[in-house]
Amino acid sequence: MEKSSILSTRPEVLSVENIAKVRNRLASLGALSKALESCLDHAMLKFSREESCLQENARLVVRCEKKQLEFVSGQGESSIEVSTVQRSLHYKVQLPRFGETVKKSPCGHLLLSAENLEKIAAEIVCLREVTKGLKAGLEYAQSRFLQEPIRIQENCCMVIERDGRTLKLVSGDGQNYIYIYPNADGEIQYDIEFASFLDRFVRALTPTTW
Known part of the structure; x- marks a missing residue:
């Protein structure tokens, strides 16, 4: 190129x-x-x-x-x-670097967890980086992430895009992929790509994700 x-x-x-x-x-x-x-x-x-x-x-x-x-x-x-x-x-x-309370992996990635999503939301408010769309995206990400099977939660890459802001969080090897973004109507879209058939099967058997 x-x-x-x-x-x-x-x-x-x-x-x-x-x-x-x-x-x-x-x-x-x-x-x-x-x-x-x-x-x-x-x-x-x-x-x-x-x-x-x-x-x-x-x-x-x-x-x-x-x-x-x-x-x-x-x-x-x-x-x-x-x-x-x-x-x-x-x-x-x-988005700017976050403080010590927001956990990161040894390679510098924001760690994906419900607790970390909550801490990031709080810091973004303090940094005056929060927008109405990003706040809604983070809240939606947290609620949906808690419904995912532990197997997905511990091996996932999540990307949140709202109002021109991008957040990327990773847990484990980040092999499952969750993308949260606004659709053409401005509504929050939640797409997930599975790393394996087993991940898809386990999620299908998890009542909270139905």
Whole structure:
């Protein structure tokens, strides 16, 4: 795969005003395609709605048509990516690192457990990262996860996507996969892929998952 071409050799300062300046500069140089303009406009719109604590300490990467633009504020601890996937605009924020109360695996993954989901929800509120959709997604994840057989709970990878935020938690080898996301109507969707026929069979025999 061809690497994205970098439009700037160093990160730009991250602010709504500076994203607009970069867009206008590219336009004056004839280097602003419709797709890249849409990405930058989308980045400005979404970023302008973020809390000041995120705006002042983040790294924003815009990827479009094999081009990449990077903006940084503060120490760049929060990560934001704007990209196009099948002509749709995507805005994703990697949630900041959590405190010591939120358990992690030796390799750094957030550990998947009902207790950890609850602690993450509490920390996100303190960090002002919670949104209405993400809060609902976490609550739904916790209630559904408790209904899963222990066999699934102890060997699972769960990804929660809501309001541009993504959370990934792993237990065991993470061989079963749970994906929680909004469908076309904005309702919470809960999909599960099983690692084996036995996992599927055990879950089918568990009354709480019916």
